[in-house]
Amino acid sequence: MTTQPVASERQRDAERTKAEILKVAQQEFARHGYAGARVDEIAERMRTTKRMIYYYFGSKERLYIAVLEKAYTEVRAMERTIDVEHLAPVEAIRTLAELTFDHHDLHRDFIKLVAIENVHQAEHIRKSEVLANLGTPVLDVISRILDAGQASGEFVTDADAIDVHMMISSFCFFRVANQHTFGALFGRDMAAPEHRDRLRRMVGEMVVAYLRGQA
Amino acid sequence: MTTQPVASERQRDAERTKAEILKVAQQEFARHGYAGARVDEIAERMRTTKRMIYYYFGSKERLYIAVLEKAYTEVRAMERTIDVEHLAPVEAIRTLAELTFDHHDLHRDFIKLVAIENVHQAEHIRKSEVLANLGTPVLDVISRILDAGQASGEFVTDADAIDVHMMISSFCFFRVANQHTFGALFGRDMAAPEHRDRLRRMVGEMVVAYLRGQA
DNA sequence: CAGCTAACTCACTAGTACGTACATTAGGAG
DNA sequence: CTCCTAATGTACGTACTAGTGAGTTAGCTG
Numbered sequence: 200m201t202t203q204p205v206a207s208e209r210q211r212d213a214e215r216t217k218a219e220i221l222k223v224a225q226q227e228f229a230r231h232g233y234a235g236a237r238v239d240e241i242a243e244r245m246r247t248t249k250r251m252i253y254y255y256f257g258s259k260e261r262l263y264i265a266v267l268e269k270a271y272t273e274v275r276a277m278e279r280t281i282d283v284e285h286l287a288p289v290e291a292i293r294t295l296a297e298l299t300f301d302h303h304d305l306h307r308d309f310i311k312l313v314a315i316e317n318v319h320q321a322e323h324i325r326k327s328e329v330l331a332n333l334g335t336p337v338l339d340v341i342s343r344i345l346d347a348g349q350a351s352g353e354f355v356t357d358a359d360a361i362d363v364h365m366m367i368s369s370f371c372f373f374r375v376a377n378q379h380t381f382g383a384l385f386g387r388d389m390a391a392p393e394h395r396d397r398l399r400r401m402v403g404e405m406v407v408a409y410l411r412g413q414a
Numbered sequence: 415m416t417t418q419p420v421a422s423e424r425q426r427d428a429e430r431t432k433a434e435i436l437k438v439a440q441q442e443f444a445r446h447g448y449a450g451a452r453v454d455e456i457a458e459r460m461r462t463t464k465r466m467i468y469y470y471f472g473s474k475e476r477l478y479i480a481v482l483e484k485a486y487t488e489v490r491a492m493e494r495t496i497d498v499e500h501l502a503p504v505e506a507i508r509t510l511a512e513l514t515f516d517h518h519d520l521h522r523d524f525i526k527l528v529a530i531e532n533v534h535q536a537e538h539i540r541k542s543e544v545l546a547n548l549g550t551p552v553l554d555v556i557s558r559i560l561d562a563g564q565a566s567g568e569f570v571t572d573a574d575a576i577d578v579h580m581m582i583s584s585f586c587f588f589r590v591a592n593q594h595t596f597g598a599l600f601g602r603d604m605a606a607p608e609h610r611d612r613l614r615r616m617v618g619e620m621v622v623a624y625l626r627g628q629a
Numbered sequence: 630c631a632g633c634t635a636a637c638t639c640a641c642t643a644g645t646a647c648g649t650a651c652a653t654t655a656g657g658a659g
Numbered sequence: 660c661t662c663c664t665a666a667t668g669t670a671c672g673t674a675c676t677a678g679t680g681a682g683t684t685a686g687c688t689g
Contacts (some may be wrong), residue, residue, distance in 0.1 A: 210656090211655055211656075237646070237647095238647060239646070239647085253647090377646085
């Protein structure tokens with residue numbers, strides 16, 4: 200048995216090459232949109248060549264779909280680690296909102312990909328079997344919090360889990376996705392630390408106030 | 415003096431041609447994004463030719479900026495017609511939220527242009543003098559409602575007009591802008607009438623609950 | 630009606646962007 | 660050590676795409 204070089208030293212390594220393509224492609228698509236992204240540009244920013252992109256992914260569109268699949272899969276995996284069910288309903292939903300906020304704050308590229316995919320009416324997502332069968336763990340969490348809150352009487356508003364998720368997401372998504380036009384037109388950088396912290400508290404208070412209803 | 419043909423019958427009419435270019439271009443940019451939009455495609459869908467686009471607008475980018483300017487100007491003009499100040503604070507802010515909701519519902523192309531412009535980090539908006547000096551009338555309206563509500567004691571939360579505007583916009587924007595990925599992943603069409611009506615009430619209740627605070 | 634210019638048409642180009650044919654090599658299997 | 664194949668590199672083709680050069684005409688002005 201000869202000495203095996205460690206993975207990082209191997210000159211030929213399919214997994215490593217594929218992973219690098221996906222990483223660089225994600226940046227490129229997020230920065231320039233689907234049509235604006237350049238396959239040649241992705242290739243130039245890598246150790247490897249454009250030929251490899253086509254060898255592994257076949258086409259620009261399939262590469263883009265692979266990027267979406269990877270991004271969504273990671274996000275869903277992260278969602279599954281959220282644990283707020285040991286908290287009382289009010290604190291649970293507030294914490295969930297704030298974690299969602301943090302999550303959006305940290306995954307700018309993912310937010311952009313979602314925005315881009317919506318420009319294209321989700322046509323690529325619909326082509327992916329992986330994404331079609333990717334559950335949404337966060338909905339179950341919200342459902343249980345809502346049930347607990349209604350049972351204890353703390354939540355008065357009769358809300359649906361998808362709606363509540365949408366309410367939280369919209370706030371967090373908008374702050375990140377629209378920060379540039381918002382900044383240009385209102386002169387306020389929603390991503391700046393001082394605004395970020397206030398808006399983080401705001402999203403939590405917003406959901407709690409909504410669910411508690413008009414006392 | 416010879417008989418004047420009416421504007422619509424004139425074969426040569428700069429204003430009419432420019433207006434048609436802008437209208438078709440808005441659709442094309444909204445549908446395919448900045449990079450995905452095709453100047454030739456815009457030309458083909460018109461009475462006139464591609465050469466005219468360059469004659470009047472000079473470049474694809476300047477055409478795109480002109481489209482943004484027109485869209486934003488129209489939206490701001492519409493905002494100025496909003497009149498809720500004869501209402502009591504709670505009803506005023508609720509109505510404003512619902513009108514904002516309707517407004518987003520009606521101007522899908524505009525929403526998409528905003529999303530697209532954010533993908534490009536608002537670089538085109540920043541190049542436009544028109545847009546830099548376009549006020550935001552809605553902020554004054556919100557300010558006055560907040561002042562009235564705080565004076566009367568109905569609003570407890572110490573909120574800032576820009577934040578409240580952001581809260582309302584985010585909800586309305588997200589429902590329209592992200593309807594495709596949301597629909598694909600959660601199996602719910604937020605644009606369908608039954609959901610639309612519920613979400614419309616929801617945005618109003620959300621702001622009111624937030625401003626009234628935890629009683 | 631003559632002349633002038635803004636409005637318009639047509640044919641074309643230079644460069645770009647996705648994708649591929651073909652040659653080559655690393656490195657594991659036997 | 661040899662062979663075989665997955666992995667990789669090079670160079671190129673085809674189609675598209677923004678933008679333009681140069682000529683033409685509608686229709687207003689005097």
